[in-house]
Amino acid sequence: MYPLGASTFVPGVENAFVFILGIAFFFLIGITAVIIYFLFKYNKKRHPKPAHIEGNNTLEVIWTVIPLLLVMGMFYYGYVAWIPMKRIPDEGIHITANARMWSFSFTYEDGRVTDKLYVPKDTAIILNLNARDVLHSLYIPAFRVKEDMVPGLTDNRMWFQANNTGTFTIFCAEYCGLQHALMYTDLVVMEPEEFWEWYADTTALAPVIPEDANLALLGRQVVESKGCIACHSLDGTVVIGPSFLGKFGDPVRVITAGEEREILYDEEYVRRSIYDPDYDITVGFRPGQMLSYEGEVSEEEVSLIIEFLRSLNE
Amino acid sequence: MTDNTRQKQPSFLEYQGRYKGILGWILSTDHKRIGLLYLYTMLFFFSVAAILGILMKTQLLAPGETIMGPQTYNSFFTLHGIIMIFIIVVPGLPAVFGNFFLPIMIGAKDVAFPRLNLLSWWVYIIGILIVLTSQFTGGGPPDTGWTFYAPYSFQTPTNVLPAVFGAFVMGFSSILTGINFVVTIHRLRAPGMSWLKMPLFPWTLYGTAWIQILATPVIGITLLLIVAERMLGIGFFDPALGGDPILYQHLFWIYSHPAVYIMILPAMGVISEIIPVFSKKSIFGYRAIVLSTMAIAFVGYFVWGHHMFTSGMSGRALFTFSFLTFLVAIPSAIKVFNWVATMHKGSLHLHTPFFWAVSFLFVFMVGGLTGLVLGALATNVHLHDTHFVVAHFHFIVFGGTGFAFMGAIHYWFPKMFGRMYDAKWANLGWGIFFIGFLSLYLPMFYLGMMGMPRRYYDYLPEFHGPNILSSLGAWVMISGILIIFANLIRSARSGPRTSEKNPWGGKTLEWQVDTPPTLENYDEIPRVDETPYDYRDYTGIDNPNN
Incomplete structure (x- = not known):
């Protein structure tokens, strides 16, 4: 029914599922069957004169105590399978x-x-x-x-x-x-x-890039693996940030420290946008949407991204 | 049977007060008219939110972007949640049927504070209007989900504040209605109607009213803290400002879990009314049902932590919350057993309200039993924040409260409007709705077991199959809703008139007054010496008009 288990927690969790769902299905099917049976048996055509019964204290006690015991069992199974998840070992x-x-x-x-x-x-x-x-x-x-x-x-x-x-x-x-x-x-x-x-x-850690490697393609892999494309589209549509398409080398209007100015979309601009995204904000976009990738995207990877952006112009 | 010797009061529908036309409604302090005002408001917004729901299910018909992008989807599920929770199911049954029938069922001419009652509706409308402005102004519709979890709700550029503030305002409507009902039930019961002779629907309204009074202020304070944080930059919840996002979750669920009982208790009350009437038999275990109602209202305050099993709380807290969650399951189980026992040896009359009540039993059991899987720690860790949870709470909130609401409207419709609906269309609508409901939500349990998280506008191909079934189910269900609504609206306007006081042979007081009720319900306040569900005089022969 669900994904094949692949960790040491699985058998315990499975036990809890089987115990709880087993009881749940038993009651669901049982009570539903009783209801359907009543619908036929006590239909007004077959049973025109109802009995008068106001209740039964013994039954109330029975159907309070038995479910109480069962849910305590469910609690127990859920608890014992969960303890190992919280006992975090030191070794590892x-x-x-x-x-x-x-x-x-x-x-x-x-x-x-x-x-x-x-x-x-x-x-x-x-x-x-x-x-x-x-x-x-x-x-x-x-x-x-x-x-x-x-x-x-x-x-x-x-x-x-x-x-x-x-x-x-x-x-x-x-x-x-x-x-x-x-x-x-x-x-x-x-x-x-x-x-x-x-x-x-x-x-x-520091991949040696062969002489004949396609740098733009490697750059594309970086852009995809770091999740950049979630906000910066490759086809010109505006998602959260400016699209990557066809901008490299062009002038771009940005707001820097509250002042609007025009700068060149160059290597320096790309590097700064990755490590200090709020320094230059492209006109029409909001600051605070992107956090710095300092420590997450290396200098080498920035160079690859630049090669990739350059290739989008061609 | 209607020829009184004294001057007859006009029916509440015909009564001409100080104002004419629509003003005679929106400025009326008559509890029955206010109930209908809530009903019309809710029907309208329910339709809006249902359309949002159907569009979301259509988006999920296939992986990838089918009819909408992520921003639209995220704002749709946010608005769907806000409308369904804050505008429909929280006020829901108490505001519509509580307002209309609580005073009549306990033998009163109105609620204790009729003007406060009208104010509640106006506050509710103002809250709705504020929520709606969030959709059309500022940074666009909010995309946080109805839970407004920090710190995302502080970082999104969308227009979160009006939605939060609108929910805050609606909270006051809820509190005022709660106070009104508590005082009404304490002070205005008919002579002779001791607590244990009060019908069960008023009993559940009583439990609900206390939750409204005691729990709603917590969400009010929390929402105000969000406003202060977003506007003044005070760091309560946003870690960037030194706040604690888990504190937000605690405060949010301290209200929002009891709110689930605000939604479901009155539904249990409605079912406790319908089943004896159509079984022609006394409710089984009246005292057990009353006790379990109050037990749910009480224990429901202490289980909010089960919404946070994976949020990083301490193990001891998780242990305690899981244990208490299982305790709160017991009173619900007791009720189900008592309802089924009521049918035993009855004389079952299979009319539309009874179909809704019986199908309620089934969907409520599915919702409750899957809740056990979510209450246990180990299984919860796997299922938390998956489609399993979405299916579970739709079975409880839509299956439970929604089915009871439909049952209630088909049960009390002739009394409210003095007209009858077409039973064939009503039954057909019920059947289609029920089938659609099951095929919409059952596959979501499976998806959750497979590990599909919730709030996904797109999914991996491995989740495709069950999503197709679920989306098709949504279309079937909406067809059922259309049939039901069309039938009810047409019948309310031009259905066959009836002045039959008691078409179903009910024993509670609302079936002893005129149809539709007169302005003040009673010419003379009745005296009540009987328990409300005594069918010993039932001869087995039904009213021929029925």
């Missing part, structure tokens, strides 16, 4: 999960930043949850885990341990504005050896 891989409108990124202990979450199987993963702007919520359906990411809340953590390799979806579950529906990414679970190989490969 610590990763900081960052959320901003409308993308996730993950910072590893060695400083690398990825847009997908890569983890090894059978290892405790402890996520420090960090939201840059508004509430988000990190939700992995296949793992049955979810925790809100609250701006300003430190020491907000969640953990899990994958017991299956594969690729799973991470959703943002807390409404966070315009492109909330597009705020999702992949969780890649690897065999431990494979993961540590990936982790030891420091070229991922």
Whole structure:
């Protein structure tokens, strides 16, 4: 009925589901059947003279006590399956999960930043949850885990341990504005050896770009993975910020410190717009919509983005 | 049976007071006219919000952008929520049927404070107008959802303030109605009508009124804090200003969870009226139903935290809130058992109001039982903020309150308008509505189990199948609504007239007064010595006019 379980929490959560839904279906079907039976049996045609019954205290006690016991059982199952989620181990891989409108990124202990979450199987993963702007919520359906990411809340953590390799979806579950529906990414679970190989490969930190690489294409990958396109369209439509299409090298009218001026859409302007977005605001747009990407987009990546923007003019 | 020796009062529909025409309505202090004013206002806004709903479901027919973009979708679900919650279901049954029938059912000529009652309606209208200005001014329609969660509600450039302020103003209407009803029930019951001889609908109105009085100020204060924060930059909730967004959620749900009981208690009251009348049998366990009503009203204050199981609260708080949430399930279960037991050995008359009441039992059970899944901690973590929650609360709020509202209007319609509706069209509308309702909302449970979060204008292809069924269900349901509304509106204007006092053979006082009721309901205040649901004199032969 729901996504294949892939974390150590799944069996407990499954038990709670089966227990609660089992009782729920039993009562739903049972009571509905009784109602339908009454509708036929006591229809006025078959049963013109009603009985006079005002109540029955024994029955009231029975149908108070039995449901009470059952819901206490439900509470118990829900509670015991939830305890392990809150018992966060010390040993494990610590990763900081960052959320901003409308993308996730993950910072590893060695400083690398990825847009997908890569983890090894059978290892405790402890996520420090960090939201840059508004509430988000990190939700992995296949793992049955979810925790809100609250701006300003430190020491907000969640953990899990994958017991299956594969690729799973991470959703943002807390409404966070315009492109909330597009705020999702992949969780890649690897065999431990494979993961540590990936982790030891420091070229991922500062990728060596081959001479003949298509820089514009790499730039496009950066723009897509950082979530820029949620606000800056590639086809000229205005979403939240100005479109990327066909502007590079042209003059652009901006408001800087309250003064309107005309500057050139050049490399310096692009770099400043990424690291200090409110410094120059394009006329017709609002300040405060974008937070700095300092520390999230590297200088090399900015250069790639510039190559990509340049290519859009061609 | 209507030939009185004394001068007969005019019916409330014909009565000509100081004002003519529409002024005779919008300045009337007659509780019955005020009830109808609320009814017409709600029917209008319900249609608006239902259209928003159908457009959203059409957008979700396929992944990607089908008929609207994200900004439109987000403002649609916000306005849909604001209208449905603040304008329709919170005032809902008490404002319409409570106003109309509470005084009659307890043997009074009006509510305790008729002018305050009219003021409540005006405050409500002013609140609505303020909410509506948010749609057409400033930075555009708000896109925060009806919950206005911080800090997004402080960062969005859209026009959040008027919507928040309008909801604040409507809160006063709710508080004033609550005070009015509490005083009316305490002071104006007919001689002989002790508390335990009062019908169950007034009982649920009584529980509801206390929640309105005690819980609504909390949301008022919270909404004011938002206004202060947005206008004056005082940091209560926005972490950028040193505030705490989780504090906002606490304050919001301290009101908004009891508000769910404001919505559902009067619905339970309506069902407790309809089932005995059409079973020709005394309600089973009157005292148990009264006790469970008051238990829900009380325990309902202490379970707000179950809206925040994944928000980062401490584990001990979660444990406590989960436990209390399961306790509040018990009184609802008791009511269902008592309603079903009322049908046992009755003589069931299958008329339109009874169809609504029986289908209410089914959708209310689905809503309640899925609530158990959400009340348990481990399962909640998976389902929180998914479509499962959307399905659950539509089953309770639309399935519960909505079905009871439809049942109520088909039950009391002849008394209110002195005309009868076409039963065939009414039953057809019910059938189509019921099928549409189930196919609209049942697939959402499945989507939530699969992990589709809520408030998504677009979704991954794996969620497509159930969404198609759900969107089609929405179109079926809206067809049912059209049939029901067309039938009711046509019948209210030109249906066959009836002055039959008691078409269903009910025992409560509203069925002993004229149809439609006279200006002051009673020439003489009746004396009540009987319990309200005694059918021992029922011979098995129905009124031939029925």
